[in-house]
Amino acid sequence: MPETITSCPVCQNTQFQHYLDCIDYTVSKERFHLDECRNCHFIFTNPRPSASEIGKYYQSEDYISHSNSSKGIQNKLYKVARSYAIKGKLKLIDNLKVTNRNLLDYGCGTGEFLAAAGAAGWQVQGMEPDPGARNQAIQNQKLIVNAPEELKNLESESVQVITLWHVLEHVHDLQETIQHFHRVLKRGGNLIIAVPNCDSADAKAYGAAWAAYDVPRHLYHFTLPVMQRLMEANSFGLQSVSGMFFDPFYISLLSEKYRGGMNPIRAGWNGMITNLKGVADVKNHSSLLYVFQKQ
Numbered sequence: 001m002p003e004t005i006t007s008c009p010v011c012q013n014t015q016f017q018h019y020l021d022c023i024d025y026t027v028s029k030e031r032f033h034l035d036e037c038r039n040c041h042f043i044f045t046n047p048r049p050s051a052s053e054i055g056k057y058y059q060s061e062d063y064i065s066h067s068n069s070s071k072g073i074q075n076k077l078y079k080v081a082r083s084y085a086i087k088g089k090l091k092l093i094d095n096l097k098v099t100n101r102n103l104l105d106y107g108c109g110t111g112e113f114l115a116a117a118g119a120a121g122w123q124v125q126g127m128e129p130d131p132g133a134r135n136q137a138i139q140n141q142k143l144i145v146n147a148p149e150e151l152k153n154l155e156s157e158s159v160q161v162i163t164l165w166h167v168l169e170h171v172h173d174l175q176e177t178i179q180h181f182h183r184v185l186k187r188g189g190n191l192i193i194a195v196p197n198c199d200s201a202d203a204k205a206y207g208a209a210w211a212a213y214d215v216p217r218h219l220y221h222f223t224l225p226v227m228q229r230l231m232e233a234n235s236f237g238l239q240s241v242s243g244m245f246f247d248p249f250y251i252s253l254l255s256e257k258y259r260g261g262m263n264p265i266r267a268g269w270n271g272m273i274t275n276l277k278g279v280a281d282v283k284n285h286s287s288l289l290y291v292f293q294k295q
Helices: 054-058 072-094 112-119 131-141 148-153 174-184 201-209 224-233 247-258 264-280
Strands: 016-023 031-037 043-045 102-106 123-127 159-165 185-196 236-243 287-294
Touching: 016 201, 072 112, 072 159, 102 112, 112 123, 112 131, 123 148, 148 174, 159 174, 174 185, 174 224, 185 224, 201 247, 201 264, 224 236, 224 287, 247 264, 247 287
Parallel strands: 102 123, 102 159, 159 185
Antiparallel strands: 016 031, 031 043, 185 287, 236 287
């Protein structure tokens, strides 16, 4: 049975308003509702599949972070962009200038970033809910990867850096998970979170067809003010926020497909416009990359 959210996951307010209806274009073709909290304006999928039922909505070769498939132009483009993005992620964590190069990648998928970080001299471990992706990371990349349930068993103040690359929007127990991150991080440790930004220029351009709504896999749809409020309430201070360059091109390409056709020229144009608007104001970026520090 689907589960219905009755209080806002960020501010616990119980008054919501309808925001949007979106279709699961990837797997089920079902329609899902998005609600908006009347108090803090957090947007979330409601009702949503329970944690025990959500797995079936990931069973598609089109869900590249779990399948690692190279089938089709979308997946090929994703892999090219991912290889460039990994270099940027490594530069980001190296720029933290930490002496203890200890990293947990939460929601590591098939482990490409984690393997690259390990090769760059980081002591790494991963957590991944999907058994297939987890096994690929273990077998293909020779990584230590556990189920997310093991987070609660990690020693307090044992990790220097925790990364979530487009993962937080998938986590059912939002507040509890963030509290565990705070407990596990060393004093002054960093939490790096990348999530889609539903206040972006391309989200406004594509409306319900915006691919980064990705219902029902995306349980939450973050904006900059909501993310700041959520993390500050859990004793994390915002160090920086920036846009992710490749995301609007990939998201726009998928959004064109969902809107009824594949128009790579228009997708490229919308991706470029989103990035240009993001330079003027970071809240226009398709995806935002946050660096928080444990307070």
